[in-house]
Amino acid sequence: xxxxxxxxxxxxxxxxxxxxxxxxxxxxxxxxxxxxxxxxxxxxxxxxxxxxxxxxxxxxxxxxxxxxxxxxxxxxxxxxxxxxxxxxxxxxxxxxxxxxxxxxxxxxxxxxxxxxxxxxxxxxxxxxxxxxxxxxxxxxxxxxxxxxxxxxxxxxxxxxxxxxxxxxxxxxxxxxxxxxxxxxxxxxxxxxxxxxxxxxxxxxxxxxxxxxxxxxxxxxxxxxxxxxxxxxxxxxxxxxxxxxxxxxxxxxxxxxxxxxxxxxxxxxxxxxxxxxxxxxxxxxxxxxxxxxxxxxxxxxxxxxxxxxxxxxxxxxxxxxxxxxxxxxxxxxxxxxxxxxxxxxxxxxxxxxxxxxxxxxxxxxxxxxxxxxxxxxxxxxxxxxxxxxxxxxxxxxxxxxxxxxxxxxxxxxxxxxxxxxxxxxxxxxxxxxxxxxxxxxxxxxxxxxxxxxxxxxxxxxxxxxxxxxxxxxxxxxxxxxxxxxxxxxxxxxxxxxxxxxxxxxxxxxxx
Numbered sequence: 001x002x003x004x005x006x007x008x009x010x011x012x013x014x015x016x017x018x019x020x021x022x023x024x025x026x027x028x029x030x031x032x033x034x035x036x037x038x039x040x041x042x043x044x045x046x047x048x049x050x051x052x053x054x055x056x057x058x059x060x061x062x063x064x065x066x067x068x069x070x071x072x073x074x075x076x077x078x079x080x081x082x083x084x085x086x087x088x089x090x091x092x093x094x095x096x097x098x099x100x101x102x103x104x105x106x107x108x109x110x111x112x113x114x115x116x117x118x119x120x121x122x123x124x125x126x127x128x129x130x131x132x133x134x135x136x137x138x139x140x141x142x143x144x145x146x147x148x149x150x151x152x153x154x155x156x157x158x159x160x161x162x163x164x165x166x167x168x169x170x171x172x173x174x175x176x177x178x179x180x181x182x183x184x185x186x187x188x189x190x191x192x193x194x195x196x197x198x199x200x201x202x203x204x205x206x207x208x209x210x211x212x213x214x215x216x217x218x219x220x221x222x223x224x225x226x227x228x229x230x231x232x233x234x235x236x237x238x239x240x241x242x243x244x245x246x247x248x249x250x251x252x253x254x255x256x257x258x259x260x261x262x263x264x265x266x267x268x269x270x271x272x273x274x275x276x277x278x279x280x281x282x283x284x285x286x287x288x289x290x291x292x293x294x295x296x297x298x299x300x301x302x303x304x305x306x307x308x309x310x311x312x313x314x315x316x317x318x319x320x321x322x323x324x325x326x327x328x329x330x331x332x333x334x335x336x337x338x339x340x341x342x343x344x345x346x347x348x349x350x351x352x353x354x355x356x357x358x359x360x361x362x363x364x365x366x367x368x369x370x371x372x373x374x375x376x377x378x379x380x381x382x383x384x385x386x387x388x389x390x391x392x393x394x395x396x397x398x399x400x401x402x403x404x405x406x407x408x409x410x411x412x413x414x415x416x417x418x419x420x421x422x423x424x425x426x427x428x429x430x431x432x433x434x435x436x437x438x439x440x441x442x443x444x445x446x447x448x449x450x451x452x453x454x455x456x457x458x459x460x461x462x463x464x465x466x467x468x469x470x471x472x473x474x475x476x477x478x479x480x481x482x483x484x485x486x487x488x489x490x491x492x493x494x495x496x497x498x499x500x501x502x503x504x505x506x507x508x509x510x
Contacts, residue, residue: 018053021413024105030097035206036089042074047083048094050074055406060387084388084402085395087207095170095401095408099160100233102412106165107236109419114162118237119364120230120260121159121166121371122223122246127173127385127400128152136393137214138192139176140183144245151191155385155400156219158226159371160235165415166370168378168407169230171400172222173393175214195391210397220251227258239263239353241368249319252330252352261353263365266334268348273317273334274326282318282326288348291315292336312336312346314358319350335361378403450475 022028028045036044050073054064057072064070065077073080107115126143128150129135140149153173160167177183178190201208213222223246230237240255242264252262268289274282275291286294295313313336320329332350335358339345351361378384384403388395454471457463463471 025101034090034094046074084398085392090206091398091401092170095404099167099169099408119161119239120237121241123371124154124156125375127155134194134391136195137175140191168404224254263351266348266350276316310338311358382406
C-alpha cells in the first residue's frame, strides 16, 4: 500500500512527505560527498530523492512512474533509469553516508554502556535472475537454501546494530569465477554467454572498482576492507558478527588487529582445535564433535546446575591449522548450544572475546538475525533484486544500494518516532516518572495490605471482632511513627502521591 497521497492532475506542486527526513539526514550533503553531479536538467539531488521515494509509491520505479503520484519523480521513467546506470556517482558511498547520518542520531540516544556493545554484521544473499541472457557478470551462483546453482549474483551486505536498530551500510554484487576448473566440471556453459562486458574503463572510477570487486576479490578481503572503510567514516563497534560461512581463522586474524572481537557460528566439519587446560596451555587436538563428547562426559560427572538449559557448556580453545604452531593460532571461547529443532544436536558459537559469559555470547550473536530480517524486508518491500532487470551491472549495483538507503530511512524514522529518548528533556522526565511509579504503587500495595491485616486475622479467628478496632488503631500508630521517622527526601517523594496515600496514612502533613 502506498504511504504517499494520491494527487489529481489539477493539484498543486507535489510536496514529498519524506522531505523532513531527507533534511534531518542531510541528504543533499551526502549526495555531494558521494560524487554525484549532473550538468543538465534536474539536479542529482532531485533525481535521487525521486528514486528513493519511488519505492514508497509503488513496487518499483516503473509502477511509480505510471501511478497517480508520479509527479514526485522529477523526470520520465527512461531518464530515471539512465541516471541510475550512470557512472559519475558512488552509490555504495552514498549508502554509507546516509547510514552514518542515521547512526549519529541514534548514537546520541544511547548510553555509554550501550555504545560499548555496538556490532557490525555481515551476510550474503542470492539475487536470482532465472531468465537472464545478457546480464553483465551474471553467473551460476550456488544457492545453499535451494541446494543448486542459479543464475544471478551473490549480494554481500554489511550492517551496524546496537541491539535495537539495524542500519544497512551498503551492498556489493559478486560474481562466481566461471573460468575455474571446478566450475567447468559442474557446468557445461556460462550462465549468460551473450553478456557484453564494459571494457576500457578508467581504473580510478567507481564503475571499474565494483567490477574488480565482483570478479577478482574474495569475500574475506571485501569484509576486512569494508570494516576499515566504515571505521574511517566514523562508525564505532566492538564486535563483528558472522554466520558459519565467514567464520574462518584467517579472517579472524585479519579482523582482531583492527580492535574488534568476532562472534560467529562454526561449521561442524573436519577442522580441529587445541583444547586449553586449567593452566591455559594446549593439551589436546580435537574436532568439535569430539570436544562435545568429552565435555558431556565431564558435565555428567560434575552434576552442575545449568543457568540456561539451552546452553550446554563452554570451552576455551586455540584455532590453528595443522601446519601452524599453537602460538600462531587464535584463542576462542566456544559455547555449545542445544539445537532447538533437534535436542540431540547442537550448534557452536565462537567468540574471540574470552571475557564474555556464555549468556552474553549467545545474546550478542542473536543480533545477527537482524540482517536476515533486513534481507527479507528489502526483497519483499524495498525492491532488492526485483526493481531492475537491466543488463548493465552499474544499474543493478545502484538499485541494490538504493534498497539499503530506503531501509536506513525507514529504520531512522521508526527509531526517532518510537524512542522516548529522542524527545530530549521531556523524554528524561518520562523516564524518571516511569522509574518512580512502580515504587509508589508498590508502597501503596504494601500499606494497603498492612491496613487490611486486622480483618484477615479476624477471618482466621486469630483475634476476636472486639479486638479489631484495637489492632487497627495500633497499626495506624505504627505507620504514623514510621512516616515521621522518614528522611526528608522520602517524605517529599510520598507527598507527590498524597492523593493516593491520604486515605491510608492518617498524618496531617499529607
